Amino acid sequence: MASISDPNIRDGFTRAMEEIHNKQLQTYEEIIDMTTDxxxxxxxxxxxxxxxxLKKCKDDEMLFETIQTFKKDLVQNYVSLKGKQHAISDMIAEIQQKEMQKDGIIQKIEKLKEEQARRKELIHSQNKTNKDRLRNLQKARVVFQDHLGMEIRAIRGKTQLVKSELLQFVFRNIKPSDQDIPYVVTMGIKEDGSYQIVSSDPGLECLPALESRLQESNKLAAFLANVRKEFISQAR
Structure with a gap:
């Protein structure tokens, strides 16, 4: 076994240690470089x-602001929608009310048309009746005024039912002792076209009965003849 004091061994050991140290330094350097990297x-x-x-935070802040803006817009849109719904409801109610008023107006117009038609028919009927009355009066005038000396006078009516002109039929040649004494019957036409005997001078007790017969027969000449007979009978 070689002695540690052997120079060759010592140099080899030193070199080996240096190599190990260099490798360790290189490894350290690599670790340091790696650590640095x-x-x-x-x-x-x-x-x-x-x-x-940071970018994510900014994006989130912008998103949050956008969401808040959307929320505000949504609230405003909701309020606006509610207002529009109320306005639409009011408009619908107004339209319905106007439709009801329209129906009422149409019904009134129809009633007015019907009433106008009835009035027109009534006026036509009254005109026809008045023409018949006029023909009767003309016949009576021919018979009584021309042949019996009867006078026909027009006066203004003052009764509730007859407010137009009245006719006075003045009979003469009734009383033998004084043929100029006038015997008068006053009559007119009501709004419904019927005759109305207003009065007679002198008074005749049978005048209501004669008027009733006149209403039934509508023969004025016969009525005047009967009145004249009653005046003659009363005068004698």
Whole structure:
């Protein structure tokens, strides 16, 4: 066994130790370089993560602001929608009310048309009746005025039912002792077209009965003839 004091062995050991030391230094350098690279990479990663987080925060803030804006818009839209719904409801109610008023107006117009038609028919009927009355009066005038000396006068009516002109039939040649004494019967036409005997002078007790017969027969000449007979009978 070689002695440790052997120079060759000592030099070999020294060289071996130096080689081991150099390898360890190289390994340390590699570890340091690797650590440096790792630190640099870590710093870059941290910086990138920090930048990403900052950007994410800004994006989140913008998103939050956008959400808040959307919420405000949504609230405003909801309020506006409620107002429009109320306005639409009011408009629908107003339209319905106008439709009801329209139906009422249409019904009133129909009633007015029916009433106008009835009035027109009534006026036509009254005109026809008045024409018949006029023909009767003309016949009576021919018979009594021309042949019996009867006078026909027109006066203004003052009764409730007859407010137009009245006719007075003045009979003469009744009393033999004084043929100029006038015997008068006053009559007119009601709004429904029927005759109304207003009065007679002198009064005749049978005048209501004669009027009733006139209403039934509508023969004025016969009525005047009967009145004249009653005046003659009363005068004698």
């Amino acid at each position: 790792l630190c640099q990479s870590q710093r870059q990663f941290v910086k990138s993560a920090h930048d990403t987080c």
